Amino acid sequence: MEIKLQGLTKIFQAKDKTETVAVKDFDITIPSGKLIGLLGPSGCGKSTTLYMIAGLLKPNNGKIFFGDEDVTEMAPEDRGIGLVFQNYALYPHMTVKQNIMFPLENLKVPKAEAIIKAQEMADLVGIGDLMNRKPKQLSGGQQQRVAIARALVKKPRVLLLDEPLSNLDARLRLQTREEIKRIQIETGITTIFVTHDQEEAMSISDEIVLMESGVKMQVGEPQDVYDVPNNLFVAKFLGTPPINVFNGNIIDGEIHLNGAVIGKTKAPNQEVTIGIRPEGFKISKTADFELEISMVETIGRDTTLIINDKHETERSSRVIVDSSNKVKPGDKIKFTIKPKKLFLFNKETGEKIT
Amino acid sequence: MLENKNNLKAWLYLSPALLLLVVFTFYPLFNAFYLAFLKDFNFLLRTIEGYTLFGNFKIVINSPNFKQAMINTFVIVFVSVPISVMVALFVSVALNSIKKLQGVFQTIYFLPYVTNAIAVGMAFAFIFHQQYGLINTMLDWIGISPVNWVGTGATWSNAMFSLLVYTVWGGLAFKIMIFLSGLQSIDKQYYDAARIDATPRKRVFSRITVPLLSPMIMYIVITSFIGAFKAYSTVIGMFGPSLGPKGNERSLITFVALVYDALQHSGSIGAMSEAAAAAIILFLITLVFTLVQMQISKKRVHY
Numbered sequence: 001m002e003i004k005l006q007g008l009t010k011i012f013q014a015k016d017k018t019e020t021v022a023v024k025d026f027d028i029t030i031p032s033g034k035l036i037g038l039l040g041p042s043g044c045g046k047s048t049t050l051y052m053i054a055g056l057l058k059p060n061n062g063k064i065f066f067g068d069e070d071v072t073e074m075a076p077e078d079r080g081i082g083l084v085f086q087n088y089a090l091y092p093h094m095t096v097k098q099n100i101m102f103p104l105e106n107l108k109v110p111k112a113e114a115i116i117k118a119q120e121m122a123d124l125v126g127i128g129d130l131m132n133r134k135p136k137q138l139s140g141g142q143q144q145r146v147a148i149a150r151a152l153v154k155k156p157r158v159l160l161l162d163e164p165l166s167n168l169d170a171r172l173r174l175q176t177r178e179e180i181k182r183i184q185i186e187t188g189i190t191t192i193f194v195t196h197d198q199e200e201a202m203s204i205s206d207e208i209v210l211m212e213s214g215v216k217m218q219v220g221e222p223q224d225v226y227d228v229p230n231n232l233f234v235a236k237f238l239g240t241p242p243i244n245v246f247n248g249n250i251i252d253g254e255i256h257l258n259g260a261v262i263g264k265t266k267a268p269n270q271e272v273t274i275g276i277r278p279e280g281f282k283i284s285k286t287a288d289f290e291l292e293i294s295m296v297e298t299i300g301r302d303t304t305l306i307i308n309d310k311h312e313t314e315r316s317s318r319v320i321v322d323s324s325n326k327v328k329p330g331d332k333i334k335f336t337i338k339p340k341k342l343f344l345f346n347k348e349t350g351e352k353i354t
Numbered sequence: 355m356l357e358n359k360n361n362l363k364a365w366l367y368l369s370p371a372l373l374l375l376v377v378f379t380f381y382p383l384f385n386a387f388y389l390a391f392l393k394d395f396n397f398l399l400r401t402i403e404g405y406t407l408f409g410n411f412k413i414v415i416n417s418p419n420f421k422q423a424m425i426n427t428f429v430i431v432f433v434s435v436p437i438s439v440m441v442a443l444f445v446s447v448a449l450n451s452i453k454k455l456q457g458v459f460q461t462i463y464f465l466p467y468v469t470n471a472i473a474v475g476m477a478f479a480f481i482f483h484q485q486y487g488l489i490n491t492m493l494d495w496i497g498i499s500p501v502n503w504v505g506t507g508a509t510w511s512n513a514m515f516s517l518l519v520y521t522v523w524g525g526l527a528f529k530i531m532i533f534l535s536g537l538q539s540i541d542k543q544y545y546d547a548a549r550i551d552a553t554p555r556k557r558v559f560s561r562i563t564v565p566l567l568s569p570m571i572m573y574i575v576i577t578s579f580i581g582a583f584k585a586y587s588t589v590i591g592m593f594g595p596s597l598g599p600k601g602n603e604r605s606l607i608t609f610v611a612l613v614y615d616a617l618q619h620s621g622s623i624g625a626m627s628e629a630a631a632a633a634i635i636l637f638l639i640t641l642v643f644t645l646v647q648m649q650i651s652k653k654r655v656h657y
Contacts, residue, residue: 056546077552089543093565093656102561103551154551 001066001157001190003030003053008062010048010214022048024214026062030192030207035184037201037222038194040211041237046194047086049211050160053192054083066157079158082151082189086163088143090135096122096146097131103154121149125183141172145179152187159184161193165200177204198238202226210234227340232350235275235343241304243343244317248274250353255344258311260288262337265344267353273345278304278320280341287334291319296327303327389630397626410624410631417628419607419615427609429514431582434521439575441522442529447563449530450537460534467527475591478520479504504592508599513606521588525581529574536570537563568655576647583640586610609636 008026011019023045030036038046051057053064055076063072071079090099097118104114122128125145127138135143144164151159164180165173181204184191195201201208202222210217210225210233218230222238229235235243248257250270255263257274294316295306305319305327319335327333344353389395390410394403414420449459466474481488482503490500502508503516544566548558564571585608589597598605607615609632616629 054550056549076550081550083547083550085543085547087541087543089541089547091544091547091562091565093568094561102548102553106552106554106557 002032003158003190003192004028004063004065005030005049005053006063006065008049008052008064009060010045010052010057011060022214023052023059026214026216028209028216028219030190032190033188034206035181035191035193035204037205037208038192038211039198039201039208039237040196040217042196044211045214046196046211047162048214050162050192050194053158054081054160055079056083080154080156082154082156082159084144084147084151084159084161084164087167088135088147090143090146090150092135095132095134096127096138099135099146100131100149100153103150107154117153118149121153122146124152124186125149126179139172140168141176144168144176148180148183152183152189156189159187159189159191161191163195164193165195165197173200180204199240202238210237212237229275229343230352232273232275232345232352235345239277241278241318241320243275243277244312244319246274246276246309246311246317247347248272248311250344255342258289258291258309260290262289263339263342265353267344271347272353273347273350275343275345276317276337277341278318280338281319281321281335282338283321283325284334284336287336289337290332290334291317293327293329293331293333295329298323305333386630386633389627390634392627394624395627396623397620410627411635413624413628414612414616414632414635417612419604419612422605423607423609423612426514426606427583427585430518430521430585430608431579434518434525435575435578435582437518438522438525439529439571439578442526442533442574443564443567443571445526446530446533446537447559449534460531463530464527466524467531471524471587472591474524475520475588478516478523479592482516482519504599506600508602510598510602510605513593513599513602517588517592517606520592521582521585524588525578529578532570532574533567536567540566565656568651572647572651572655576644579643579647580640583636583643584610586614 005026005028008023009021010023011021013019026045026049038049040046048057052059055071055074059072063070065071066079091102094102097115100118100121101114104117109117119128119131122131125148127142127145127149130138130142130146135146138146144167148159148161148164161180165176168176177200180191180193193205205222207220208222208225209219212233218225218234225234226238229238232245236245246257248255248262248271250256250265250267250272252269253264253266254261255265255272255274262274291307291309293305294308297304297306301323302320303323303325305321307317307319309317321327345351346353391405391407392402393406393409396402445463449456449463452459480486482490484490484500484502484505487503489503493499493501501512503512540563544562545558548562553561589606589608589611593599593606596603597607597611613629613632613636616625616632619625620629
């Protein structure tokens with residue numbers, strides 16, 4: 001089921017009549033059968049968008065289409081969606097089986113058939129042997145699976161997940177996100193999930209939608225968005241460690257930083273914000289660009305060099321180099337910059353300069 | 355040790371309340387048990403003729419009003435409690451679902467709680483008045499001739515019906531308040547989840563609201579049962595000390611009234627023991643019902 005949002009806007013009004021624009025003029029087409037990550041910092045409107053798709057929130061403006069069908073005015077129960085809440089909202093007084101069967105009861109599915117379907121779903125999400133437990137007797141990860149099974153059992157057109165991994169510990173999170181991906185592939189259902197964790201979104205999404213202050217910033221396959229960020233916000237939001245940001249200049253087609261030329265561009269002369277991915281540095285004895293290392297973190301596979309330079313805009317920079325390089329704090333290291341890992345942004349607007 | 359020091363302070367702070375409880379609650383409580391087994395206890399001279407195991411209980415059970423008191427009390431308990439719990443549940447669910455004027459309605463429904471039971475009883479007696487009462491006026495609109503609810507010579511069933519209406523109404527306020535606070539503590543996400551799954555309203559109520567509210571419901575049912583077993587001031591409020599309509603006096607006597615009856619002539623020999631025995635019978639009945647309810651609640655209540 002393809003989902004199309006057109007000019008979707010949601011304004012919340014507080015009691016004192018102050019208005020907050022949670023989602024603004026949001027346009028997007030979500031292709032059928034894909035796993036989409038709605039990504040953004042907290043308060044960016046991603047959950048609001050999800051709940052508007054679910055129908056639990058009414059947009060002030062704009063339209064929502066499921067395929068060719070306009071569902072903007074449709075009640076949530078008629079939309080054929082499955083929703084997994086952030087804290088799962090499993091009915092505490094019902095067993096796992098009763099929880100999963102509950103949506104079928106409303107569809108008047110005969111009991112024998114409902115039991116079979118519930119068992120199938122439970123097996124699919126890997127909790128088939130826990131059917132007679134109460135939610136309280138399950139771990140967070142198991143509860144999560146029950147919630148997914150309950151959402152999927154009625155064969156919804158769309159599966160929506162609100163921060164599905166936020167209540168799980170780190171190890172379980174890794175495992176569950178793979179599980180979500182597997183379930184999505186097996187069922188082929190169009191799935192939208194909300195997260196503030198860029199790693200989570202990038203690792204399992206077919207496409208990510210990056211939001212900030214209720215506005216869509218960029219949409220695309222995770223790697224594409226990472227490789228070609230439209231603006232400084234996107235560049236900064238994706239990647240761990242985050243991108244390094246410096247103040248620099250363009251002079252006659254050359255990118256100047258810290259008194260050295262680190263690359264070439266066709267853009268006109270101006271002051272610019274330079275973004276360099278941590279993996280975009282290459283140690284080179286012959287380069288002009290030199291940085292003093294203030295700290296070294298070795299994590300086995302590679303080494304992170306921490307640099308405090310006066311051209312940085314925010315905080316210390318991080319450079320990832322192969323751990324075979326022996327670097328000590330206080331060393332002055334010369335680098336060349338990989339052109340594909342270097343981005344130029346307008347100093348005022350943060351828009352990308354090409 | 356830190357703990358010991360705190361203990362001392364704790365006892366110090368507890369002592370005023372404890373002292374009052376011991377004098378006015380625990381002592382009379384245990385004394386009642388003691389009194390019930392005294393034979394021919396003379397309250398004024400403080401003399402007894404020995405002890406008896408069932409003597410006082412037999413007197414109570416064989417007393418002329420015992421059967422009527424039992425019937426009345428059980429009718430009040432088993433009719434008014436289920437009805438008022440159910441009505442309170444529906445009212446509070448309805449109240450919880452409205453947004454505008456919720457505060458106003460909450461206040462309206464809570465008013466009976468802060469009004470005096472006797473005063474309200476008198477008001478209800480007037481509502482059921484044969485000539486001027488609201489009920490008969492309304493019955494008149496639909497062509498039903500006036501009913502003698504609580505007036506002279508009113509039948510037991512008419513008088514009991516009036517009393518039950520008043521009892522149900524009087525008990526609503528507290529129940530609604532408890533249910534409302536319970537409803538407001540239920541996570542809204544359960545309802546969102548139910549909505550997404552197209553759950554009909556009736557099923558949302560029976561499968562989600564009631565089970566999630568069940569600890570509150572159990573609490574209300576148990577306290578209401580205990581309260582109803584002690585019914586007395588409602589009868590006094592509506593019918594005065596005659597405990598029934600004129601010409602049919604004492605027809606609405608309750609168990610507690612039986613205890614007070616015995617105390618009325620506490621000067622006479624053995625009356626105190628009879629009152630104590632009656633109170634203990636009531637206590638045992640209440641205890642058994644509470645235990646049964648708690649046993650049921652183990653299966654039905656989801657904490």
